[in-house]
Amino acid sequence: xxxxxxxxxxxxxxxxxxxxxxxxxxxxxxxxxxxxxxxxxxxxxxxxxxxxxxxxxxxxxxxxxxxxxxxxxxxxxxxxxxxxxxxxxxxxxxxxxxxxxxxxxxxxxx
Amino acid sequence: xxxxxxxxxxxxxxxxxxxxxxxxxxxxxxxxxxxxxxxxxxxxxxxxxxxxxxxxxxxxxxxxxxxxxxxxxxxxxxxxxxxxxxxxxxxxxxxxxxxxxxxxxxxxxxxxxxxxxxxxx
Numbered sequence: 001x002x003x004x005x006x007x008x009x010x011x012x013x014x015x016x017x018x019x020x021x022x023x024x025x026x027x028x029x030x031x032x033x034x035x036x037x038x039x040x041x042x043x044x045x046x047x048x049x050x051x052x053x054x055x056x057x058x059x060x061x062x063x064x065x066x067x068x069x070x071x072x073x074x075x076x077x078x079x080x081x082x083x084x085x086x087x088x089x090x091x092x093x094x095x096x097x098x099x100x101x102x103x104x105x106x107x108x109x110x
Numbered sequence: 111x112x113x114x115x116x117x118x119x120x121x122x123x124x125x126x127x128x129x130x131x132x133x134x135x136x137x138x139x140x141x142x143x144x145x146x147x148x149x150x151x152x153x154x155x156x157x158x159x160x161x162x163x164x165x166x167x168x169x170x171x172x173x174x175x176x177x178x179x180x181x182x183x184x185x186x187x188x189x190x191x192x193x194x195x196x197x198x199x200x201x202x203x204x205x206x207x208x209x210x211x212x213x214x215x216x217x218x219x220x221x222x223x224x225x226x227x228x229x230x231x
Contacts, residue, residue, distance in 0.1 A: 002156065032216055033217070035216060037157075044207055044222065045149075045218075045221055046221070047218065047219035047220075047221075050215060050217035051215050051217070056219065086156075088156065088157055090157075090216065090218070091216055092216040096174060097171055098159065098171060098172075098173055098174065099162065099173075099218075102156070103156045104157070
């Protein structure tokens with residue numbers, strides 16, 4: 001069972017917007033930065049968002065991140081079929097001095 | 111562009127030691143600020159952080175449930191870092207990824223392509 005809680009799945013139509021939530025506590029999200037990763041089928045995870053809301057070079061602005069208190073949200077606009085895959089949030093668990101990930105959310109673009 | 115590549119045996123027997131190496135190319139492993147980490151993903155499941163080590167070896171973090179069985183080491187002369195996991199069981203069967211860990215702000219980038227390790231007799 002993951003320290004960070006994500007919905008198992010989300011879905012939306014092409015062109016639409018979707019949000020994925022990541023819920024934690026004061027000892028992880030509440031006191032540390034959140035990152036988001038995209039894992040397309042059969043590939044390694046790829047950094048999408050770091051430091052809560054920053055995008056690495058090459059990541060389109062269709063992807064956005066936000067954090068409020070002990071929760072974080074990934075937003076994806078203009079959904080494309082190529083966005084289908086698994087999305088993970090990650091942060092640091094201060095009480096354990098350990099990296100932690102959410103359980104992952106499977107995105108389906110209908 | 112920094113690239114990471116995992117290597118090691120794809121099959122390990124129960125109770126034996128799993129050994130993997132991550133070779134870093136396109137940049138120096140000795141650059142300050144970064145840690146170097148290992149993450150695994152059991153088949154059909156989510157990501158599980160294993161541990162991370164500072165390039166100098168002066169600081170290391172391990173997942174508490176694996177700490178007694180795991181050792182991460184760094185060889186700056188070869189631009190490589192390694193993972194050793196002893197007394198493996200079938201539960202250690204997973205895709206193992208290496209990644210650069212920006213520990214100050216806790217993000218992992220880039221990642222290696224991953225290597226599947228199966229624990230079976």
